[in-house]
Amino acid sequence: MSVEQLVADICRGAKKASRTLASISTDQKNAVLLDLAQALLKNQKEIQAANQGDVEKAREAGLTNAMIDRLTLSDKVIQSMVDGLKEVAALPDPVGEVTSMWKRPNGLLVGKQRIPLGVIGFIYESRPNVTVDAAALCLKSGNTVVLKGGKESLDSNLALTEIIGQVLMDHGLPKACVQAIPTTDRAATSALLAQDETLDVIIPRGGEGLIRFVAENAKMPVLKHYKGVCHVYVDETADHDMALAISVNAKCDRPAVCNAMETLLVNQKEADAFIPRAAKAFTGQGVELRGCPLTCALAPQAKPASEEDWSTEYNDLILSVKVVEDMDAALDHINHYGSQHTEAIVTKDYARSRKFIDQADSSVVLVNASTRFNDGGQLGLGAEIGISTSKLHAFGPMGLSELTTLKFVVFGEGQVRN
Amino acid sequence: MSVEQLVADICRGAKKASRTLASISTDQKNAVLLDLAQALLKNQKEIQAANQGDVEKAREAGLTNAMIDRLTLSDKVIQSMVDGLKEVAALPDPVGEVTSMWKRPNGLLVGKQRIPLGVIGFIYESRPNVTVDAAALCLKSGNTVVLKGGKESLDSNLALTEIIGQVLMDHGLPKACVQAIPTTDRAATSALLAQDETLDVIIPRGGEGLIRFVAENAKMPVLKHYKGVCHVYVDETADHDMALAISVNAKCDRPAVCNAMETLLVNQKEADAFIPRAAKAFTGQGVELRGCPLTCALAPQAKPASEEDWSTEYNDLILSVKVVEDMDAALDHINHYGSQHTEAIVTKDYARSRKFIDQADSSVVLVNASTRFNDGGQLGLGAEIGISTSKLHAFGPMGLSELTTLKFVVFGEGQVRN
Incomplete structure (x- = not known):
């Protein structure tokens, strides 16, 4: 299968799963997050073995100590992922919230209700712990996610998404709710940016070069920030x-x-x-x-x-x-x-x-x-998936609410328009 | 000057003017809208003379009666523009609204405040009255606007924006707050879609072909709807x-x-x-x-x-x-x-x-x-600039609020982060 077909298949799977994920209960989402926290601890050795392989390849490739440090899933980093999952489970579920409701002169009751965006493409550089952080925020906000991590952390990311997939299936949910693209082929990024039929938004996190590449090539909306001066x-x-x-x-x-x-x-x-x-x-x-x-x-x-x-x-x-x-x-x-x-x-x-x-x-x-x-944490949004410095959809830190949108809901008693 | 340079200059002017427009008072914006309503009535003959030229060219080009009807600025259509301006003046100003505010444990007061998006590119097909409707919504929401209307209505659009510019200047505001691109050259649309340094968003209104062209070629975010099934x-x-x-x-x-x-x-x-x-x-x-x-x-x-x-x-x-x-x-x-x-x-x-x-x-x-x-009117948003069927930023009818975004404002007493 070509990389383009592989990526398209993954995204179609994510789209299909998004229908299921959008309508499960808050309790069910929280149970997945908390079980995932347990599963990370239970599978810690396996995760660290996969990560060790990534770290060795990175050393051979001559990456700096700072970069290897970011890549390493130490006991402390795994604990931080576990704590992060518990924090996201404790946050209010944004989906279903009716943010306002008003009555029209003809008696129609009109409200705005939060719904997931659908499918999120998330492109990030070498920290593999972001895999779990991003998956947790997407799950809690009812979105499926397609993850494209840095090539240095591929095996770590696949080990983590394998565990996430197992927990999802244990709860009767599609594995396709959280998927990592299983290749270091650079063509996968371009292929991902072309999936505007299935991905609702792309969020890139990393250096300015990566973010500009995504912004210039993505066919779907992008939530990004370039730099902080x-x-x-x-x-x-x-x-x-x-x-x-x-x-x-x-x-x-x-x-x-x-x-x-x-x-x-x-x-x-x-x-x-x-x-x-x-x-x-x-x-x-x-x-x-x-x-x-x-x-x-x-x-x-x-x-x-x-x-x-x-x-x-x-x-x-x-x-x-x-x-x-x-x-x-x-x-x-x-x-x-x-x-x-x-x-x-x-x-x-x-x-x-x-x-x-x-x-x-x-x-x-x-x-x-x-x-x-x-x-996001300091301003009271809970965890954040990034900071937006462009004004459309979100401006500033993006928490769970920013991974949702609002639809109009209207309650009538037979009204027609004259 | 090339079409590309012309369009880039217009957009730069709009960007510069957006700084001024973002911070004027609601009273000033409403005064402009109400004076514009008067000016349309005062200059009705002149507007209709320009429109008559467009209508004659359209007849010669063999446009259908339905299209010519849409193109014609009859007394009734001019009155509807006047009424529309008064309605927009009567709507609440979204800019400056603080939609929520909360206190953090360290005493910081954190709020979200509405601000204009900045510069809006608006691309539409042949109804010239949309020129005034769109300008009114953009002005009231503190955004400058670059208008690219249909080629059949160019002279009508230029006559209308000339009057708008005169009213803006009478109020000490830059004419560049509302500009129409003064050419029927098709290259102008492509040039407009490349101005991502100056335009914050593009809103296309028209047939599915136009909207797909805009969505596929715009470098900046697009608020659009394809069709209503x-x-x-x-x-x-x-x-x-x-x-x-x-x-x-x-x-x-x-x-x-x-x-x-x-x-x-x-x-x-x-x-x-x-x-x-x-x-x-x-x-x-x-x-x-x-x-x-x-x-x-x-x-x-x-x-x-x-x-x-x-x-x-x-x-x-x-x-x-x-x-x-x-x-x-x-x-x-x-x-x-x-x-x-x-x-x-x-x-x-x-x-x-x-x-x-x-x-x-x-x-x-x-x-x-x-x-x-x-x-937008039926659901209680006041006038609408379009309907979005994509989920980012706005989903459904877009009124004045959807032409704004929210920034975070933080009130401290010397707090630093530990």
Whole structure:
């Protein structure tokens, strides 16, 4: 069978199974998730044996230690998958929720009811634990899923989906609810992106190259985020202690993630006092500073920033710093160089806090809080399947609700239209 | 300038203007809409002169009378545009609405706030009044719009957008908030579909060929519906009078529109009594019947339906009729042949009404009411810009809210992430 036929068959199976999965009870879904948690623990040795094979091939192929670390299903990572399954089981089931209902003058009762999207294609790079996380979120939201993981983790992913399939069948559900594409052939990704008859949406997670490839080639809708060039703006009148705590947290807590701050914007009235103090704190944390001319004058350890710095996601202990004339200049900078991901203002001013909230064109806008809170768990959505920085369907962290849509339901007593 | 450059320039202008439009007040938007209503009346002669040119060219080109009728901006059609503008002005402004807000254990207040999508590309066929309807909905929802109308109505569309631009400028707003592409060159449509840097979404409205072309070629998200193959299912125990009234209304009220019924499904227990009576009523309304073998036996005036009939949108006084064993068979038929548009059940049974609501996989599902209610105005959304039959972002009629998205807003007091 060709790769194209293989992928098409898998997707057709997922489509067929989606009818079944859309209508099972919450109790049944939770039972599957909790049994799967047990099955992972019971089959831990088998999973780790398959994973060991992937790790050895990765070593032979010369992957970096950091990449091998991400690939490894240690006891701790398996426990985190187990905990994740229990957390998703504990979350409310979005399917069937009627989010609003109203009565029309003719007596019709009109409501909007949540339904699954149907079939989700999920493309991700090397972490195999994402296989279980994604399967859990898709199952709980009533969607079947076709998984295309990184080639380095194929055997791990197949071992995990085999266990998931067994648990599904134990509960009388089709194995096709969760499937991994069993090949490292690169043509499988292109084949997957052509299945618009069966896949309702594609969610890519990984590097910018992968995401652009998916966005440009997918025939179906894509939920994606490219990068996080997040800003903290220290406003005129900001409390400097608060501004410093938020900035340092936003940059240094986990510099490699998408919600870390990349650029600090400082109102010119605060620059003289704030920049030397902040520079000292950042340097103490090992952060390399790249500044505008005013910043470099106030913080001699800063190197001059290039034009490119303002739109770079460093994912590292590097920070660009710019002094701005006022909040309008900060907003202009953000909306020009930013990535519509996360922006924070530190201010004591009521009117400017409201204006910043309204005019910063990003998926999450915060007043007096760290950019690091742009995360489904932190914002109270439960687990997340990704963050969207495009506006259609979902903008910001995507939890279970974002894997559903709303249909209209209408209750009548014989009404006809005149 | 090439068509590609022209289109790219127009879209860049729309993007720039979208920053301004996103943050103006509701009062200002309503003032523009109401002044535009006045301006249409004041410039009625000028509009009709431009339209007359389009109509003459259409006659020379041999367009049908029905098409010329759709193209003509009669006094009545202009009045309907004026009324439409007043209606949109009277609708609540979706922008800025906070749809929900919750408190996190660390004290963060997290909410979701409605914002415009940004720039909308709108591609439509020959009705020039849609120019004003679409512009009004986009303006009210804070979006700028790039309009690509049918080639037959170019001069009408340009006359209308010229007046809209004048009113915008009178209010200190950029003319680029509403622009029509001033060419009949077919390359303009392809050029528009490539502007994914500036357009946030494309909404096509017209025949299935146009919509497929847009869906297959657009680089940005598309909100679309292909066709409406809508069903009414007459359940076991249904009230026959109600079932007949709903069926006749669903088929005959306006057979050419997408929410008209195309297939009537009748439970076998009701068929003997219901089908002859319904057939007589439909024949009396001039409806041609195409039936399954059982239907043809019960209603001799029915011709045998072909396999193709079950998935055909007739847009005409033709109806396919099928006797089904039970509701599961009706649901299987709907989910196999339907278009995820609109389905209705007529029933007295509580459990089956709930199951039909849950399992009919369509954007609008009705109990004991006509399919003709799938319409933004009828369901209480106010005016609509179209109906979506794909599930991402919007499913069903799209009103002002569906031209917006939600961003997260977070109010803190200095919180950082640990």
